[in-house]
Amino acid sequence: xxxxxxxxxxxxxxxxxxLIVGVLSVIIGSFIGNSFSVTYDGVFDAxxxxxTFMESLKENAINILAVSVxxxxxxxxxxxxxxxxxxxxxxxxxxxxxxxxxxxINIPLxxxxxxxxxxxxxxxxxxxxxxxxxxxxxxxxxxxxILLIYSITLLVNGFRTATNLKxxxxxxxxxxxxxxxxxxxxxxxxxx
Numbered sequence: 001x002x003x004x005x006x007x008x009x010x011x012x013x014x015x016x017x018x019l020i021v022g023v024l025s026v027i028i029g030s031f032i033g034n035s036f037s038v039t040y041d042g043v044f045d046a047x048x049x050x051x052t053f054m055e056s057l058k059e060n061a062i063n064i065l066a067v068s069v070x071x072x073x074x075x076x077x078x079x080x081x082x083x084x085x086x087x088x089x090x091x092x093x094x095x096x097x098x099x100x101x102x103x104x105i106n107i108p109l110x111x112x113x114x115x116x117x118x119x120x121x122x123x124x125x126x127x128x129x130x131x132x133x134x135x136x137x138x139x140x141x142x143x144x145x146i147l148l149i150y151s152i153t154l155l156v157n158g159f160r161t162a163t164n165l166k167x168x169x170x171x172x173x174x175x176x177x178x179x180x181x182x183x184x185x186x187x188x189x190x191x192x
Contacts, residue, residue: 007150008157009093015085022092026064029099030056038102041189043067043182044148046098048106059189060095066185067091067155070177075163078170082163090158097147097154104143109136 005012033056039049040059068091075082
């Protein structure tokens with residue numbers, strides 16, 4: 001197995017295959033959002049909240065469009081030959097780990113911990129966790145962090161491949177664009 005293709009599938013697979021996988025992942029991710037009561041209210045966000053399949057699909061579409069449009073603009077500035085289909089595929093594929101994280105977010109352990117914290121919000125020093133809860137929190141948090149890092153890795157590597165990115169300065173613009181996309185998606189999701 002070549003690990004390079006796990007972290008940058010855009011080198012191996014055609015844009016048509018990536019587009020098909022991306023569309024299927026959006027549908028499956030929206031189903032996960034509906035089934036596990038997870039809302040995707042930002043380009044890297046997944047939070048527990050009851051949602052319908054159509055609401056989840058709308059949130060995912062807004063997140064994908066916010067990232068796509070801004071990265072297409074930046075990609076065309078960096079390299080005029082940047083293809084829209086490549087950026088659009090990247091904007092769907094990077095979300096796969098976020099959808100997977102949706103399965104972990106609404107586990108009963110997190111709900112139990114949230115209820116403990118809310119019940120003692122004025123006196124957090126009174127909260128006591130047993131060893132199994134702490135180990136579970138650490139394990140679940142580690143998995144969620146790994147999924148977030150993998151998502152960002154897919155996005156960076158895909159964008160670098162699509163634009164033939166060479167200069168380090170463009171990574172700063174890339175980060176700024178992602179921050180703008182996060183703010184824009186939150187505004188659009190909350191207003192629609």
